[in-house]
Amino acid sequence: MSDRAGSTSDGAADPTLRTVDLARITGYSVQQVRDLERLGVIPAAPRAPNGYRVYSRRHVRALRAYRGLAVAAGPVTARRTLRGLTEGPATAAAAAVSALHAGLHRERADLLAAGAALRAIAAEADGPTGLTRTDVAPGSDAGAGVGGPADAMSITELGGALGVRTSTLRHWEHEGLLHPDRVTSLRVRRYDVATTRTARIVAALRAAGYGIDAVRGLLVRLGREPGETNRILEARLADVGTRSLALLRAGADLADVIEAGEARVD
Known part of the structure; x- marks a missing residue:
């Protein structure tokens, strides 16, 4: 599945979202979106020519995944886990999520x-x-x-x-x-x-x-x-x-986050 801005798995254009749009879709405040981006929970947003942040479905999925993780394991563990999901092999990222299930x-x-x-x-x-x-x-x-x-x-x-x-x-x-x-x-x-x-x-x-x-x-x-x-x-x-149900509901979004890690080398 491609998660890059501009295309989706079905070939449809990936909509560009402003900070306020992303906040509305995910239920976070504008300031929370900015804070979570600063903390590395969601990928850094590219900037439009006018200097405004431009978000995509990738950021929507990352924030939804974070919400489920925060309920399941607490915000500190959720932040650490989300950051780690895109830093190594997909197999290691999947194992990190499995470890949360095992802990519960x-x-x-x-x-x-x-x-x-x-x-x-x-x-x-x-x-x-x-x-x-x-x-x-x-x-x-x-x-x-x-x-x-x-x-x-x-x-x-x-x-x-x-x-x-x-x-x-x-x-x-x-x-x-x-x-x-x-x-x-x-x-x-x-x-x-x-x-x-x-x-x-x-x-x-x-x-x-x-x-x-x-x-x-x-x-x-x-x-x-x-x-x-x-x-x-x-x-x-x-x-x-x-908490277990929250982690299960976050599963599909977590899988998308893992697959979308552009820096990953398997």
Whole structure:
């Protein structure tokens, strides 16, 4: 498909567009069009003899592609991606778009896994925490024999059961997410039933991509209303679906942008 000004794939003349025309067609303001051109999101427009910018269908497609990318991945990633689509081989550009699809798929899978973990924690009926020392990796027996309730776990035991480093548990404690007991004169950490359950929730939310501050807020809300976290995860899943659809809708425009890269050498 030719995307050069003056012709299209069907041989029809490619209309010349003023900045205001391009803004009207794509739903951006005139200033946004100029800013996105300056940032390299759309190709630099040639100038007419009177000095005005002259745009074409190529610029329309690039702006439509950017709109979908911005919804799917955010404006910063969208700008970087659009600039990169015309700088290398078409196969590499197509792979960059595929990577965005894959990232959304992973995000959705992580959220589903977190939701399943939280439901399992809430529904457990076979034990107070759902974790036992049989869940601990072989050889992870540090802390065994240290005083404390029989159903409490040492930091090594809990880290092994959750599949996280002990340094991670210490960081969560430092951030105020966990509050283990300290026993013996050595102030050894012991994680009781409630703290162990909280650690499982934190692990599930962190695996779903939540930052420390967001996890802290969710724990507070979870304490007030147990079903709140699941509702928030459902909202995140709906958002991933919206972003995925936006990326799918941008697909044809992205393909045209890739094919129209004049500097590409395959």
